[in-house]
Amino acid sequence: MTDTNKSAGTATLTYGDVSVEMPVLSGSTGPDVIDIRKLYAATDAFTYDPGFTSTAACESAITFIDGDKGTLLHRGYPIGQLAAQSNFVEVCHLLLHGELPTADQYEKFERSVTMHTMLHAQFDRFFEGFRRDAHPMAIMVGTVGALSAFYHDSLDIHDARQREISAIRLIAKMPTIAARAYKYHIGQPFVSPRNDLNYAENFLRMCFAVPAEDYVVNPVMAKAMDRIFTLHADHEQNASTSTVRLAGSSGANPFACIAAGIACLWGPSHGGANEEALNMLKEIGTPDKIPEFIEGVKAKKYKLMGFGHRVYKNYDPRATVMKESADEVLAAVGDPNDPLFQVAKELERIALNDEYFIERKLFPNVDFYSGITLSAMGFPTSMFTVLFSLARTVGWIAQWQEMIGDPTQKIGRPRQLYTGPTERDYVPIQNRG
Numbered sequence: 119m120t121d122t123n124k125s126a127g128t129a130t131l132t133y134g135d136v137s138v139e140m141p142v143l144s145g146s147t148g149p150d151v152i153d154i155r156k157l158y159a160a161t162d163a164f165t166y167d168p169g170f171t172s173t174a175a176c177e178s179a180i181t182f183i184d185g186d187k188g189t190l191l192h193r194g195y196p197i198g199q200l201a202a203q204s205n206f207v208e209v210c211h212l213l214l215h216g217e218l219p220t221a222d223q224y225e226k227f228e229r230s231v232t233m234h235t236m237l238h239a240q241f242d243r244f245f246e247g248f249r250r251d252a253h254p255m256a257i258m259v260g261t262v263g264a265l266s267a268f269y270h271d272s273l274d275i276h277d278a279r280q281r282e283i284s285a286i287r288l289i290a291k292m293p294t295i296a297a298r299a300y301k302y303h304i305g306q307p308f309v310s311p312r313n314d315l316n317y318a319e320n321f322l323r324m325c326f327a328v329p330a331e332d333y334v335v336n337p338v339m340a341k342a343m344d345r346i347f348t349l350h351a352d353h354e355q356n357a358s359t360s361t362v363r364l365a366g367s368s369g370a371n372p373f374a375c376i377a378a379g380i381a382c383l384w385g386p387s388h389g390g391a392n393e394e395a396l397n398m399l400k401e402i403g404t405p406d407k408i409p410e411f412i413e414g415v416k417a418k419k420y421k422l423m424g425f426g427h428r429v430y431k432n433y434d435p436r437a438t439v440m441k442e443s444a445d446e447v448l449a450a451v452g453d454p455n456d457p458l459f460q461v462a463k464e465l466e467r468i469a470l471n472d473e474y475f476i477e478r479k480l481f482p483n484v485d486f487y488s489g490i491t492l493s494a495m496g497f498p499t500s501m502f503t504v505l506f507s508l509a510r511t512v513g514w515i516a517q518w519q520e521m522i523g524d525p526t527q528k529i530g531r532p533r534q535l536y537t538g539p540t541e542r543d544y545v546p547i548q549n550r551g
Contacts (some may be wrong), residue, residue: 352513395424424486
């Protein structure tokens with residue numbers, strides 16, 4: 119990784135009778151950062167930043183977000199352009215290698231992914247160890263971590279070639295594992311991947327084909343699936359990506375790091391947001407109940423899911439593209455009279471015109487539309503986060519690779535503001551009152 123930051127002067131912090139000059143660094147775009155690495159040594163004091171909302175934990179050249187402007191760039195390319203003109207496999211190449219591939223590079227990369235989609239025959243035994251009603255995300259956490267038991271030839275994180283092989287294996291095998299988690303969950307036999315189908319087509323077939331009849335891939339569904347993967351491929355230093363980097367900073371193998379990312383993504387505040395949004399629509403029930411719900415939101419009686427974003431204070435750029443896919447899928451396979459979709463459209467219309475929502479910048483986000491779309495495609499809510507983890511794997515592995523190549527990277531070791539008891543002597547149990 120090349121050092122691309124540049125000096126933007128210094129900042130002086132005075133603490134007690136000590137003044138410390140700290141470098142101010144500028145990236146290629148975005149806010150400047152104050153380098154506080156020597157602060158503790160100079161002042162014997164830490165910074166305090168719960169949630170790390172004002173702290174840059176790394177230098178990265180992969181994804182840039184400007185929440186105020188509603189901008190999301192992968193290696194400099196706007197997400198809208200990538201979702202409209204590219205495809206997920208090409209975006210995988212872009213995230214991993216930094217540039218869009220040439221036609222020859224793309225053909226080789228896609229072929230390499232296709233050739234690694236199969237799972238070891240013994241791997242299927244792992245699924246049988248889970249209860250039939252196990253949540254698919256529980257299966258994902260366990261099985262992805264278990265990949266490291268099968269690929270000892272690519273666990274040396276200091277070997278660039280082995281890191282590359284692991285990256286391809288994870289991207290290629292994740293749809294097969296995710297589809298198996300789904301099939302196991304619903305009690306249907308596993309479907310093996312086919313080399314004549316593209317990434318999204320293959321995944322849909324592995325999820326929905328049955329032995330009695332093969333699955334004919336609907337091109338509208340395949341396009342929507344590919345877009346969903348693209349829109350969720352990476353999102354800068356979010357909770358799960360930071361988890362992958364933190365796990366990786368200890369030297370853990372890539373399969374373990376990705377399993378850690380999946381575990382973090384499982385949380386309802388992160389990967390489960392689209393499921394929460396869909397559940398909200400179901401609770402509203404019918405369009406005539408929306409005014410009452412809106413009033414309840416304003417009175418803080420009800421929680422509004424699928425609107426607003428921790429980072430975006432403007433319209434989520436992914437939501438614009440996701441809305442197009444939602445409309446296309448609903449037109450192709452959805453029931454226009456389905457109350458769920460009617461509630462979604464009416465709630466969206468009101469939210470975009472109501473001053474309460476506009477003032478608070480509560481625009482529909484990507485989770486609002488992706489939940490509706492995935493539901494129309496036939497996926498149960500229990501699979502939503504699985505699909506998210508499938509798509510995000512490439513972002514996690516790209517961030518992990520970047521971290522391994524960063525000469526300034528150290529094992530993660532956050533500090534704390536200690537508020538517990540100070541030192542005290544042990545009292546024998548018989549003397550405790």
